[in-house]
Amino acid sequence: MTHDALEWRRALRSVRAMVDGSDEIVCTPERLAIPPSSREGFYRLVSEIQEGLVEEAAGSDLARSESLAARCRAVKKRIEDASGLSELALPASVGHYIESPRRALEKTLFCCVMDCLQTGEDQRALYRNACGALDRAHASLARYAYEFWTYFGVVAALDPVRFWLVESPDTVQTFATPAERIVVGHQVTSPERRIPDAVFETKSGRLFAFKNEPARELDFYGLRIRRRRDMSLGGNSADQLAHRVLMLYELESIASIPLLADRDKLMIRPVDLMVEVLSQKEMAKPSFASHVASRYRAVPSRRSVCVVTLEEGASFPAEFEADLTLPARDLVFVGSEERRLEDIARLLDDAALQVEQPA
Structure with a gap:
């Protein structure tokens, strides 16, 4: 789902308010403990932050990734359809990127978001770290997808x-x-x-x-x-x-x-x-x-x-x-x-x- 690029800031404020308002949630550099009753809501907000960061920070890289992934899917389907293969199976990271570059790039930001929450970094530091992580992930995954x-x-x-x-x-x-x-x-x-x-x-x-x-x-x-x-x-x-x-x-x-x-x-x-x-x-x-x-x-x-x-x-x-x-x-x-x-x-x-x- 495409998120308004500004929504991740709202989600970041919300998840911090959730942590600050709960005696049961522990989110520090030394320890992370999310009780079952809060887990779904906590990680939903984390996911929204990841989605919004990709939307805002990936920029033109995301459009190029989508185009490359579409070409990869077409080649894969052409081989499978012509030969009767049920699957031409790729390394998992490349396969996930080809299926959905957006989701693959979002996944790479989980650690950035959790580091931000556990260390208390501000949103500018999170955005800067996310940009670096996305640049590295895109360069790597796009290269391997292009090779495929x-x-x-x-x-x-x-x-x-x-x-x-x-x-x-x-x-x-x-x-x-x-x-x-x-x-x-x-x-x-x-x-x-x-x-x-x-x-x-x-x-x-x-x-x-x-x-x-x-x-x-x-x-x-x-x-x-x-x-x-x-x-x-x-x-x-x-x-x-x-x-x-x-x-x-x-x-x-x-x-x-x-x-x-x-x-x-x-x-x-x-x-x-x-x-x-x-x-x-x-x-x-x-x-x-x-x-x-x-x-x-x-x-x-x-x-x-x-x-x-x-x-x-x-x-x-x-x-x-x-x-x-x-x-x-x-x-x-x-x-x-x-x-x-x-x-x-x-x-x-x-x-x-x-x-x-x-x-």
């Missing part, structure tokens, strides 16, 4: 008509089973091996496995495992809020699902297409560009790595571009134009390169 729209917009452009889960009793043998629900980032956890999130068949009959992997996990792909000292997620990143990459692998048969990496044997299957969303701020930072370079070297690719830039005209540092040891890269600005995602998907129609696995 980009990566699964590419998947949608391939016209998937059927999905399979990739199952494994031991992370060595793999087999596919028809799927009604796909959880992004899920695999049977394995310190050593990586298997696809899922496999899908396109309208034209092509088969692709995909993995929507946190980018930092690529740091481990080319490293032999260090048991009991390894910080990898083990391939299972379901419900992890993280910057991700999309990796697509073309398959010959659903009867043979390959391992994507085996860290015991230092085996990495070449990617048919890798897509990564990056910002100019990230690309311009030498330390971050160095991480990107090591990841691109670690995972061999049959085609140029497709870097989707958040800003038009974004580029890597000159020394990065001049490094001949790096695989080829295509920098693409997509913005909000779905047709550009279709252009990325069409890269899979180009002839694939024969590549050697890294030693």
